Amino acid sequence: MTVADTVSTTATAEPAEESALHPPRGVLHDVWVIARRGLLHMKRQPEQLTDATIQPIMFVVLFGYVFGGAIHVQGGGNYREFLMGGIIAQTLVFTAFGVALSIANDRKNQAVDRFRSLPIARGAVLGGHAVANLIKALLPIGLMSIAGYAIGWRIRGGLVDTVTAYLLMIAFAFAMIWIGVLLGSIVATPEGVQGIAFVALFPLTFIASTFVPIASMPSALRDVASWNPITTLSDALRQLFHNPNTPIKPGDPWSIAHPVAYTWLWIIAIIVLAAPAAVRSYARSIER
């Protein structure tokens, strides 16, 4: 039987009578359907998960064991324990990169047009990307907690501090999603996204207390690093987990003295300012 025969015999074509129009199931339903697609993408392209899995482990080994011996944490303590806060922070920053890449890919594959021709709730596509990438961000958070344990990192704080630390990580990842949407909407191609991530995002995670105490940096770089939210996120995690960290001295910038509060301010600022800009920019990028 040919395709046409089968189509006719089973009467696919019957339109109006059979097409009981389905009432909308709401934005959360649509968001979850699109989020599931994002999760399937990650499952089918495990290489896209390297920034959340292999890369942080690689950095743990590289810095913890190769460079670590030469790095001294003021105030004492195990460098590998100091390192964990930084590596988790770096990994969370890369959440933005993953989001930007999936948005650029959607445009390249014309998935955007497909979605826009379907009767779905407004914002469901972006919502789906956000949920999928938030789930993706949980992966390195869990993985690093385990890998860290194996190399001697410990949660030494109380319950409240620990819960705050994990909430801070998730909130930071959520904020990074909107940076990613902005980036993916402005930069047209997946290749472009990769380029920007390499020249902007990657160095930014190094001009910070991610891997080394910023005290050793030349003063200009140290000023950047002091106010870099990646520094304060790393420091905030060290503080909340009660891990070794450079002691706060009088005269340190406010950001260094209050890393948890300063990081929260950044998260709120990004969500309040960057997220609406990202949504607008995304809407413009899909209009042709």
Added chain:
Amino acid sequence: MMSTRDIESPSGPSAGDAPLAIEGRGLVKRFGDKVALAGVDIAVAKGTVTAVLGPNGAGKTTAVRILTTLSNATEGTATVAGFDVARDGNEVRRRIGLAAQDATVDPLLTGHENLTMIGELHQLSRREAKARATELLEQFELSDASAKVAGAYSGGMRRRLDLAATLVARPEVLFLDEPTTGLDPRARNELWAVLETLVDGGVTILLTTQYLEEADRLADDILVIDHGTVIARGDARSLKRQVGGDNIGVTIPDVSRLDEVAYLLRRLTGHDPIVERPARTATAPTSEGVAGLAAVANALSEGKFEVEDLSLRQPSLDEVFLTLTGSAIDHDEAPETTAKAGKGTTR
């Protein structure tokens, strides 16, 4: 539109009494200074097929994007399945299926996952969507590949999956943007058969194409557009009639005598023949039908020409297009052959 050469087609579906599935009035789309559509009227009766025919960049895709709510018209209004595309976008989207120019199935999802997702986004329950996906995969002979990612499909399979995706919610109106571009002849024929079945079932189809053969085969009504304006409309027969009478074609094995044949045709028909050297063919219009053909046959026999093919036929839609736009349809697929044929052609 002033520039439109409307062709009377009394039997055509645009006769006005039938209810319209698609209606667009004065559609204009400007991108900055660039005018993609310069005022297009379109009317498609329920259960009929309209082909929008035109070269690359004529505005075909822009028109489809407006009618499927993907793009807003700068001016003009349109209704699809009874709903205004600008005001009631979601009502339109519930009732249409769109197969964009490049198959937009998700390459990382399996065939089954692709269709299930689209079903769910058409607001079917997950269970209903899965059942519908299985059913469609079977109908499009993709059951064996249902668990394979669409990225691993062949071009023809991906097209079929794409078409199946547009049918998930049993749409009233189907938009197909160049549905057979890049398909081999067999796959193309199969797809045409599927589309015909759908029309029999009452679906309305608007398709764009660069292939006149496709418009000829499928469409009740053809809209020829160029530079964003409708330059002609009607069914295939009336379009051909507009260009004039029949054509006499002569093909000979010996290309060196082709000029003699051309001279003979010019003398007998009074028209400049089209000479295609690679095809060893000369073609000229005639208004005398069989008598004209007989005259040419006699002359060929007297001149002791060896003849491979001698024919009297209606002009092809390609020739129609040539006459209407003054330029040949530009097929992407074979730029080299077109170029070669172009060199060998004298008018």
